[in-house]
Amino acid sequence: MSIQFHNLDTVKSYKTLLKRAGDIKVGSFLTAEGIQNSNIDAGGGLSYNYAAKAVDEQLISQLQDLADEQQVIEKYKALLSGTIINTGENRMVLHQLTRGELNGKVVYDGKDQRQFYISQLKRIQSFAHKVQKAEIKGSTGKPFDTVVQIGIGGSDLGPRALYLALENMSTPLLKAHFISNVDPDDANAVLKNLNLETTLFILVSKSGTTQETLANRNFVIEKSRQANISGFNPAAHMIAVTSETSPLAGSSDVLDSFYMDDFIGGRYSSTSAVGGAVLSLAFGYDVFEQILEGASEADALALNSNIKKNASLMDAMLGIFERNVLGYPSTAVLPYSQALSRFPAHLQQMDMESNGKSVSRDNIRLNYSTGPVIFGEPGTNGQHSFYQLLHQGTDIIPLQFIGFKKSQINSDLDYEGSTSQQKLKANLVAQVVAFARGSFSSNTNKNFEGGRPSSLILGEQLTAKSLGALLAHFENKVMFQGFVWNLNSFDQEGVQLGKVLAKQVLSGGDDMDVILKGFADLLEI
Numbered sequence: 133m134s135i136q137f138h139n140l141d142t143v144k145s146y147k148t149l150l151k152r153a154g155d156i157k158v159g160s161f162l163t164a165e166g167i168q169n170s171n172i173d174a175g176g177g178l179s180y181n182y183a184a185k186a187v188d189e190q191l192i193s194q195l196q197d198l199a200d201e202q203q204v205i206e207k208y209k210a211l212l213s214g215t216i217i218n219t220g221e222n223r224m225v226l227h228q229l230t231r232g233e234l235n236g237k238v239v240y241d242g243k244d245q246r247q248f249y250i251s252q253l254k255r256i257q258s259f260a261h262k263v264q265k266a267e268i269k270g271s272t273g274k275p276f277d278t279v280v281q282i283g284i285g286g287s288d289l290g291p292r293a294l295y296l297a298l299e300n301m302s303t304p305l306l307k308a309h310f311i312s313n314v315d316p317d318d319a320n321a322v323l324k325n326l327n328l329e330t331t332l333f334i335l336v337s338k339s340g341t342t343q344e345t346l347a348n349r350n351f352v353i354e355k356s357r358q359a360n361i362s363g364f365n366p367a368a369h370m371i372a373v374t375s376e377t378s379p380l381a382g383s384s385d386v387l388d389s390f391y392m393d394d395f396i397g398g399r400y401s402s403t404s405a406v407g408g409a410v411l412s413l414a415f416g417y418d419v420f421e422q423i424l425e426g427a428s429e430a431d432a433l434a435l436n437s438n439i440k441k442n443a444s445l446m447d448a449m450l451g452i453f454e455r456n457v458l459g460y461p462s463t464a465v466l467p468y469s470q471a472l473s474r475f476p477a478h479l480q481q482m483d484m485e486s487n488g489k490s491v492s493r494d495n496i497r498l499n500y501s502t503g504p505v506i507f508g509e510p511g512t513n514g515q516h517s518f519y520q521l522l523h524q525g526t527d528i529i530p531l532q533f534i535g536f537k538k539s540q541i542n543s544d545l546d547y548e549g550s551t552s553q554q555k556l557k558a559n560l561v562a563q564v565v566a567f568a569r570g571s572f573s574s575n576t577n578k579n580f581e582g583g584r585p586s587s588l589i590l591g592e593q594l595t596a597k598s599l600g601a602l603l604a605h606f607e608n609k610v611m612f613q614g615f616v617w618n619l620n621s622f623d624q625e626g627v628q629l630g631k632v633l634a635k636q637v638l639s640g641g642d643d644m645d646v647i648l649k650g651f652a653d654l655l656e657i
C-alpha cells in the first residue's frame with residue numbers, strides 16, 4: 133500500500149475525534165478489572181497501562197481509526213525499509229536498524245546498512261575487551277580505569293542517562309564521566325578528580341563540528357599538556373565516535389575511531405556507537421547487547437497495527453488526544469527510580485527536538501498544536517517539588533509514570549512495617565489514584581478535583597534489557613506522533629539560529645547588530 137502524507141486537520145477521523153472534547157473523563161477503566169485489562173506488553177518485560185487516562189472504548193476505536201487513516205504502521209514499515217522519511221535533510225531514518233532488521237535489508241550506495249552498524253559495534257566490542265583486559269593501556273603504561281565522554285545533545289544525554297540507569301545494576305568495569313557544556317566549570321569539575329594516565333576520553337560528535345565539543349576536546353588536551361606528565365601522549369588517551377562524513381573521521385589525533393552515519397539522528401543514537409562505546413567500555417559489551425535486545429523487542433511490538441496490542445502506539449495516540457483535543461500543552465515523565473534521574477532530560481531532546489515544529493514535512497505552516505513541553509524528575513522527589521501544581525494547578529498536565537517492582541541494589545530496610553521499596557511503590561500507586569480520583573473537600577483550598585490523567589510503564593526491575601525497551605518505547609511514540617502530525621521529526625533547523633548569532637558575538641565583527649552588541653557589552657564578552 134502506498135503511503136500518503138496528510139496534515140492532521142484534513143483527516144476525517146480527526147474531525148470525529150474533536151467532538152469527544154469534554155465528554156470523556158478519567159475513570160472509565162478505573163475498576164479492578166479495567167486496570168488489569170488496560171495493560172499492553174511494551175517489550176523487555178515492561179507493560180504500558182492506560183487505565184488512569186481519560187479514555188473509553190469508543191475513544192480507543194476512534195484513535196485506532198486516526199492511526200489507520202494516517203497510516204502510521206505503513207509509514208513505520210517504510211521508514212524501516214529505508215524510505216527517505218527525513219525530508220528536511222533528504223535522508224533515511226535508520227536508528228532501529230542498529231538493533232534489528234524488521235523490514236528487510238537496507239542497502240545504500242552498495243553498503244548493507246545493518247551490517248555497517250553491526251561491524252562498528254563489533255569493533256567497539258573488540259576494543260572494549262582489549263581495554264578491560266589491559267591489552268590496550270595508557271601512554272604511560274597504566275591500564276585504563278575511567279572513561280570520559282565529551283559530547284553534547286544526543287552525543288551526551290542518551291548515553292549519560294543510560295549509563296546512570298545501570299551504574300548501580302552492573303558494577304562498572306570502568307567508571308564513566310561526562311563533559312558536555314562549554315562552561316569551563318563543567319570540564320574542570322570532571323578533570324580535577326581524574327588520573328589522566330588511567331583515563332580514556334571518548335570524543336563524540338556526529339557532525340564533528342559542534343562548537344562546545346571541539347572546545348572541550350581542546351580544553352582536555354591543553355589541560356593534559358599543562359599536567360606535564362612524563363611520556364603522556366593525549367592521542368593515546370582519546371577515541372572518536374563520529375559520522376564517516378565528519379571532519380573528525382580518520383583523525384590521527386585519536387587512538388581509534390568508531391562510526392555512525394547521517395541516517396541516525398543524534399537524539400536517536402544511543403543504540404549506535406554513540407552510546408555503544410561508553411556503555412561497552414563501562415559495563416562490557418554484553419550489557420550493551422542487552423540494551424539492544426530490549427529495544428529490538430519494543431521495535432517489533434510497535435509493528436502491530438492493533439492499538440490495543442501496540443504500547444508505543446497507544447501512548448502516542450492518547451498523547452495526540454490530550455494535546456490536540458483536550459488542549460494540554462505539556463506532559464511530565466515521572467520515573468519512580470532514582471537511576472532514571474537523567475532519563476527525562478534525554479526525552480526532552482528526543483521529543484521536543486523531534487516534534488517541536490510548526491510546519492509540516494512539506495513546509496506548510498500548521499494550524500494545530502504539535503509537540504508538547506516535556507519535563508520530569510524521579511519520584512518520590514518530584515512530590516516534594518512540583519506536584520502541588522500537578523494536583524491543584526489551573527492547567528491539567530498528563531503524567532507518564534514509570535515504576536519497577538524491585539530495586540536494583542538488593543539491600544533494603546524494614547522501617548515502621550514496610551521496606552523503602554514498598555514505600556516507593558506505595559507513593560507511586562497513591563499518586564496515580566490521587567491524580568485520577570482526587571478528594572472532595574468543602575474547603576476549596578483542600579479540594580482535589582482529580583480527573584488528571586496518567587499512564588504507567590511498569591517492569592519487574594530496571595535492567596539493561598528493560599532500559600532498552602523503555603528507550604525504544606519513547607522513540608517509537610515520538611515517531612508515531614510525528615506521522616500523525618505530518619511533521620518531519622528527524623531534522624532540527626530550530627537550533628541553527630542560536631549557533632549563527634553566537635559566532636557573530638564571538639567574532640565581534642562590525643556585522644554584529646546593536647542588540648547583540650548591547651547584550652555582549654552587558655556580559656563583557
Ligand SMILES: O=P(O)(O)OC[C@H]1O[C@](O)(CO)[C@@H](O)[C@@H]1O
Binds near residue numbers: 341345397398399485
Ligand atoms: O553529535 P553532534 O554533531 O556534535 O551534535 C550534537 C547535538 O547538536 C544538535 O545537532 C543540535 O542540538 C543535536 O541534534 C545533536 O544531538
